[in-house]
Amino acid sequence: MRRIMAVSMGMVVCIVAGCMRGAPENDLEVAEVAEVLVTPEVLHMGRTAYRKYCVQCHGYSGKGDGTSATSFDPPPRDYTDAEIMNAITDLTLAETIRFGGIDRGFPNMPAFPHVNHDELVALVAYVRSLSRPGLASVQIGTVE
Numbered sequence: 001m002r003r004i005m006a007v008s009m010g011m012v013v014c015i016v017a018g019c020m021r022g023a024p025e026n027d028l029e030v031a032e033v034a035e036v037l038v039t040p041e042v043l044h045m046g047r048t049a050y051r052k053y054c055v056q057c058h059g060y061s062g063k064g065d066g067t068s069a070t071s072f073d074p075p076p077r078d079y080t081d082a083e084i085m086n087a088i089t090d091l092t093l094a095e096t097i098r099f100g101g102i103d104r105g106f107p108n109m110p111a112f113p114h115v116n117h118d119e120l121v122a123l124v125a126y127v128r129s130l131s132r133p134g135l136a137s138v139q140i141g142t143v144e
Contacts, residue, residue, distance in 0.1 A: 035137045038125045046126025049119050053112055054127075062130035072108045085131040090138045093124050 036042070051060075057072070059065040062079035069076050079085060092104075097120060101109025115123065121140055129135045 034141060035139050036121050036125070037137050038129065038135050042122050042125050043129060045119060046122035046124070046129075049115065049123045050126050053115070053123070057108075062127065074106065074108075076108075077106070079127050079130040082131040085128065090124050090128065090140045093127060094120055094140050097123055 050058075050062075055066055056068045057064075057066045057076040058079060059069065059076075064076040064078040066076065077084065096104055096106070096109060097112055098115065099113070100111030101107065121138065124140055125135065125138045128138055
C-alpha cells in the first residue's frame with residue numbers, strides 16, 4: 001500500500017510540475033538560426049522543389065494563381081507581394097512549409113514534413129526571391 005501511495009504521489013508531482021511550465025513559444029525546436037547564402041545552386045534546388053510541391057496552388061509565378069487556387073478560401077498567398085512577404089520571417093515561412101498552415105489561418109496549406117533541411121532552405125530562398133529579386137541570404141535554423 002505504501003508503494004502505491006509513493007508511486008501515486010510521484011505521478012501527481014510530475015503532473016503538477018509539467019503544468020507549471022510556461023507555454024512553448026512554438027511547437028518547434030530550433031537549434032540555431034544561421035544565415036544561408038543564396039547561390040544559383042540554392043535557387044535552382046528551390047525552384048525544382050517549388051515546381052514539385054507548390055506550383056499547383058501558388059502558380060508558376062508565385063502569385064497564388066495555380067490551377068487549384070480557385071477552390072481555396074482563403075486563397076493561396078501571393079509570394080510576389082513584397083509588403084506581405086516582408087512581414088513574414090524566413091523561419092515562419094519554413095515552419096509553415098514543414099508543418100502546414102492550419103495553425104496560421106491557412107487551413108488549405110498542407111504540411112510537407114518529408115522535405116529535408118537543405119530542400120527546405122532552398123524552398124524558402126526561392127519563395128523569398130519571388131518578392132526580393134537579388135536576394136543574398138536567408139536566415140533559418142534547423143526546423144524539427
